[in-house]
Amino acid sequence: MADKVTRVHDQFHAQVVSCHGRHHFVRDESGKLYEARRRGKKGDVVVGDEVLCSAVYDNTAAIDAINERSSLIFRQDEWRTKTLASNIDSLVIVYASHPRFNPWFVWKALLAAHAAGVRPVIIRNKTDITEGAEDAERFLESLKTLGYETHALSAERADKETLTELDNIFNNHRSLLVGQSGMGKSTILNLLVNDANAKTQAYSEALNLGRQTTTVTTLYDLDRAPGFVIDSPGFQEFGLAHLKASDVIAAMPDIASHTGGCRFANCRHLKEPGCSVKEAVEAGQISLERYEFYCAVIASLDKQPSW
Numbered sequence: 001m002a003d004k005v006t007r008v009h010d011q012f013h014a015q016v017v018s019c020h021g022r023h024h025f026v027r028d029e030s031g032k033l034y035e036a037r038r039r040g041k042k043g044d045v046v047v048g049d050e051v052l053c054s055a056v057y058d059n060t061a062a063i064d065a066i067n068e069r070s071s072l073i074f075r076q077d078e079w080r081t082k083t084l085a086s087n088i089d090s091l092v093i094v095y096a097s098h099p100r101f102n103p104w105f106v107w108k109a110l111l112a113a114h115a116a117g118v119r120p121v122i123i124r125n126k127t128d129i130t131e132g133a134e135d136a137e138r139f140l141e142s143l144k145t146l147g148y149e150t151h152a153l154s155a156e157r158a159d160k161e162t163l164t165e166l167d168n169i170f171n172n173h174r175s176l177l178v179g180q181s182g183m184g185k186s187t188i189l190n191l192l193v194n195d196a197n198a199k200t201q202a203y204s205e206a207l208n209l210g211r212q213t214t215t216v217t218t219l220y221d222l223d224r225a226p227g228f229v230i231d232s233p234g235f236q237e238f239g240l241a242h243l244k245a246s247d248v249i250a251a252m253p254d255i256a257s258h259t260g261g262c263r264f265a266n267c268r269h270l271k272e273p274g275c276s277v278k279e280a281v282e283a284g285q286i287s288l289e290r291y292e293f294y295c296a297v298i299a300s301l302d303k304q305p306s307w
């Protein structure tokens with residue numbers, strides 16, 4: 001009896017595989033799942049976190065401590081910045097021609113990836129849909145020209161070639177899938193993780209949630225190689241307010257390559273005279289939409305501006 005009590009209170013290492021409010025699921029090193037609460041109600045747990053837990057009952061645990069994170073991605077809702085996932089090395093951004101995609105979402109995701117120090121990958125999904133395909137393809141080309149890793153595929157018609165392409169993107173990586181709702185993130189997930197649907201349902205049922213679109217950010221081990229993938233619900237905004245203006249410029253190669261000739265060393269490339277960025281916009285070397293995006297992001301930063 002005494003032995004059992006000691007074991008129950010032993011601490012163990014685990015990884016957070018899904019979060020909904022204060023409810024978390026953590027997985028220990030043998031793969032066993034626990035429903036877990038953060039000790040002290042701190043509200044600071046995020047999917048991907050490596051944590052130290054103690055068992056409370058057989059299937060429930062308390063999260064005592066969170067290990068230092070190698071990366072952290074933020075999202076933003078109407079009111080405040082929230083964490084989205086941690087300890088990833090790749091941010092896989094999915095968009096498609098239907099429903100209509102918003103280029104600013106992809107550009108903001110690229111800023112978030114840069115700020116977190118992770119590899120950005122862009123997937124144009126639903127290549128089988130012809131409506132809007134030209135726009136979607138042109139956008140992909142523009143991202144490729146900026147130097148990003150880009151892929152075009154159809155997750156609905158997954159053939160061997162598509163699976164190989166997905167394996168090349170995800171295998172041996174720790175990835176977070178992001179994109180607006182309906183772009184096909186969960187469909188891609190299901191090609192990487194065979195029983196993802198069943199797992200998602202199990203989590204949702206345990207938490208009494210709906211089952212259609214993704215409601216909970218969840219981590220899955222890859223089927224065919226080491227690594228994991230985190231599926232997230234479609235959301236509107238990344239949390240970028242904590243970035244510095246210099247971070248934004250560094251993450252926009254088309255803007256950064258024209259900052260050398262400005263009259264003022266501390267030029268913000270907004271209203272200053274003699275600005276080589278604005279000259280490049282006027283000459284058509286930087287697209288007007290990208291420049292407008294730049295101005296909007298700078299205006300949204302918390303710290304105005306540290307140059």
Ligand SMILES: Nc1nc2c(ncn2[C@@H]2O[C@H](COP(=O)(O)OP(=O)(O)OP(=O)(O)O)[C@@H](O)[C@H]2O)c(=O)[nH]1
Pocket residue numbers: 125126127128129153154155156157179180181182183184185186187188213214215232233234235
């Ligand atoms: N035609 C076509 N439809 C696709 C493709 N990939 C996904 N879909 C469909 O698009 C719809 C949305 O796909 P999901 O994978 O649920 O999208 P999601 O990005 O996970 O959406 P949220 O969970 O709401 O964020 C589903 O009806 C899919 O069957 C594709 O390559 N081609």
Ligand SMILES: [Mg+2]
Pocket residue numbers: 185186187213214231232233234
């Ligand atoms: Mg989904």
Ligand SMILES: [Zn+2]
Pocket residue numbers: 259262267268269270272274275276277278
């Ligand atoms: Zn300038």
